[in-house]
Amino acid sequence: MLILYITYVDINSGTSGSSVRPQKMYRALLDAGHEVKLLSGAQQRWGRKARTEAVQEIRRWLRENRPDICYIESPSMPITFRCDIALIRKISRMGIPIGYFYRDFYWMFPELYPRRTDLTGWLKDHWLDYLQQRTNNVLKCADIVYFPSEECKKYFSYTDMRSLPPAGEDHLSERCPEEKTCIYVGGLDGGYGVGMLLEALEQLNAGDRTYRLILVCREKEWKAFQSPYKEAPWLEVHHTSGEGLKPLYARAAVSVIPVSPTPYTHLAVNVKLFDYLSYGLPVVVTNARTISAIVRENGIGLVVPYEAEALANALQSIMDNPGKRKEYEKQCIEALRNGNLWVHRVRQIVSDLEEKKKKKKKKKKKKKKIPFCLPPFFLKSFRIWRKNNEESSSSYVCRSRRAA
DSSP states (O other), X not given: OEEEEEOSSOTTSOOSHHHHXXXXXXXXXXHTTOEEEEEOOOOSGGGHHHHHXXXXXXXXXXXXXXXXXXXXXXXXXXXXXXXXXXXXXXXXXXXXXXXXXXXXXXXXXXXXXXXXXXXXXXXXXXXXXXXXXXXXXXXXXXXXXXXXXXXXXXXXXXXSEEEOOOOBOOOGGGOOOOTTEEEEESOOXXXXXXXXXXXXXXXXXXXXXXXXXXXXXXXXXXXXXXXXXXXOTTEEEEOOOGXXXXXXXXXXXXXXXXXXXXXXXXXXXXHHHHHHHHTTOOEEXXXXXXXXXXXXXXXXXXXXXXXXXXXXXXXXXXXXXXXXXXXXXXXXXXXXXXXXXXXXXXXXXXXXXXXXXXXXXXXXXHOOOOOOOOOHHHHHHHHHHHHHHHHHHHHHHHHHHHXX
């Protein structure tokens, strides 16, 4: 199958959640044996020229090629450039089924992300509003709009909406866990709950006990992060990504997602949850609704309130109990292999859009040709002319008979 795959990041670089997902999807599409035509490139101002040229190259390619389906991994921000909007409309006019993954809609929660009040910030917010409205309008061209979770769909009204959560890769054979070690990978902003996590580890290490935390984050964020536990002996900090994460995941006995529950995080599905699953890592999560439901339904760990003491107790209960940990690891392996690999997401997309393609073909066959019709005023004039002509003919016949 020939697939046109559109992303708004540089597929060959980037380590954030917004770039990891497009990279994983691209590799999964190739691993599934599909022929993929890729459009990638950042949509920042400094990348405008390169992005525009890449879009023009795709438009030229479409003159001679017709992909079976088109799948789009959206940016974290609205679609910025007009050339991208025009390309989506062109693909839709060609009758190619489009699947669009809608990543972020934080702008719908102004109580969590308040608008800026200074003039520059006010202008930027209104410009983003315009871009967001334009993006939402062009999404009417998409045959299916995907969201990270089912709960996200209630905020939108597109014709066909489906969930497409993140997924993992099978790295289960690479594990060599250290019993008293847990791992966290991600951001350090207040909403991620890292301050509360460090407090939980400090409680765990009271007395003679020794539990380690492997914390992986960006170096810039760590320098700006404020905590009394930054120099704690039980804390091991790393600034790495990609292949550099593998040995760290392999050492951990349990993973943690201490996200602060908010209306937005209740809807989110963290990519890191499935990264943890990729290594068979039991996970302890705070009670954000969607991710906690995944953990409970699959039996892959524990769900706790957003409190340091509850988090500490949950981590300890898994790290101090090898039998319990092994049971969770078994459930992680089962959950990963039964529908949560990236190849499973690819199969879902291809199946969904193939179904749309078949419906488009049937609709095209059933479409009746509209017969040619003269305009109403034309018909009226014709009827008057015919009536006058008939009257003239009949009077001529009468005169002829009289003459005879």
